[in-house]
Amino acid sequence: MDFKDQIKQLGDRVAKLKDQIQTEEATKNAFIMPFLQVLGYDVFNPIEVVPEYITDIGTKKGEKIDYAIFKDGNPTILIECKHWAQNLNVHDGQILRYFHVSKAKFGLLTNGISYRFYSDLVDANKMDEKPFLEFNINEIKDNQIEELKKFHKNIFDAESITNTASELKYTNELKHILQQELTNPSPDFVKHFARQVYPSVITAKILEQFTSLTKKSIQQHISDLITERLKTALTKEDENTKEQEAIQAEQAKVDENKVITTEEELEGFMIIKTILRQKISVSRVTYRDAQSYFAILLDDNNRKTICRLYLNGAKKYFVTLDEQKKEVKNEITSLDDIFKHAETLFAIVDNYDKSKETV
Numbered sequence: 001m002d003f004k005d006q007i008k009q010l011g012d013r014v015a016k017l018k019d020q021i022q023t024e025e026a027t028k029n030a031f032i033m034p035f036l037q038v039l040g041y042d043v044f045n046p047i048e049v050v051p052e053y054i055t056d057i058g059t060k061k062g063e064k065i066d067y068a069i070f071k072d073g074n075p076t077i078l079i080e081c082k083h084w085a086q087n088l089n090v091h092d093g094q095i096l097r098y099f100h101v102s103k104a105k106f107g108l109l110t111n112g113i114s115y116r117f118y119s120d121l122v123d124a125n126k127m128d129e130k131p132f133l134e135f136n137i138n139e140i141k142d143n144q145i146e147e148l149k150k151f152h153k154n155i156f157d158a159e160s161i162t163n164t165a166s167e168l169k170y171t172n173e174l175k176h177i178l179q180q181e182l183t184n185p186s187p188d189f190v191k192h193f194a195r196q197v198y199p200s201v202i203t204a205k206i207l208e209q210f211t212s213l214t215k216k217s218i219q220q221h222i223s224d225l226i227t228e229r230l231k232t233a234l235t236k237e238d239e240n241t242k243e244q245e246a247i248q249a250e251q252a253k254v255d256e257n258k259v260i261t262t263e264e265e266l267e268g269f270m271i272i273k274t275i276l277r278q279k280i281s282v283s284r285v286t287y288r289d290a291q292s293y294f295a296i297l298l299d300d301n302n303r304k305t306i307c308r309l310y311l312n313g314a315k316k317y318f319v320t321l322d323e324q325k326k327e328v329k330n331e332i333t334s335l336d337d338i339f340k341h342a343e344t345l346f347a348i349v350d351n352y353d354k355s356k357e358t359v
Helices: 003-020 024-038 088-100 142-149 158-183 187-197 204-258 263-276 335-358
Strands: 049-054 064-071 074-081 106-110 114-118 133-136 285-289 294-298 305-310 316-321 327-332
Touching (some): 003 024, 049 074, 088 106, 133 142, 133 158, 187 204, 263 294, 305 335, 316 335, 327 335
Parallel strands (some): 074 106
Antiparallel strands (some): 049 064, 106 114, 285 294, 305 316, 316 327
């Protein structure tokens, strides 16, 4: 199971168990420790994952953070844990204090569902107020999984993560702003567009009018984009389907050209017609040749296989199909042996005709 599947599986586990988790300690054991294990860390190795890590803050001695992940003898990630139902917004300051007095490069605040990764991208040795990576384990996106994967023990590189974290942080903040503006455009956002299409002064009444128009225009534009994407996807799917059908048709022609009906197969067909003419009109007995076998059919219907003949190999077989359409093979030494299976052929034809009458 790859990293992505492990994270998705953990998200499913959290969704199923969270209502049964009553304490912060249970949250750690059920959600957060398994999360660290998915990242490749040995939670039972006190040298690698240190629980209750002491971080003295000024005159306060013995202050502890829930976990610290160590690398080369130094803390690299400080982890503060809360009960899964707690709002993390009220706990940001706590991990910030620990970060100031530690050599760790990253801080993680989590309740086992929401995960917030912090660093010192703005001011060195001072934890940023906003996380550079944040996700919900139940709704984690593929691009977030790729960023999270960088924290895996096997590929962890603090410098590499820091180099990309700044861009990730500001990209996430810009996306959040855009989402807010597209959902509920601010006056400045509306004015920016109104000035480009309205020739006069933007009064309060005009601003109100353009706020409604801007929201409507955004919704229509997004709808148009979705429609265009769907058309493009359907067109590609249609093209792929036609291409696949053309390939299959061409392959069928190739396969058909490879099929050679032998004299021996035709002789076997005549023997079966001779047997069945005692029961039915011989005009109902037809054949279709394939690369691997020669099929005898009733009423030229593929669903009414009377038998199959395998005559081109080292051994020859007279074959019928059971109720599950699986082959039942009977070895024959010569075509005359087909006469030994006359009663079987009669029964097969009778069954097909009885099914027809029932229907």
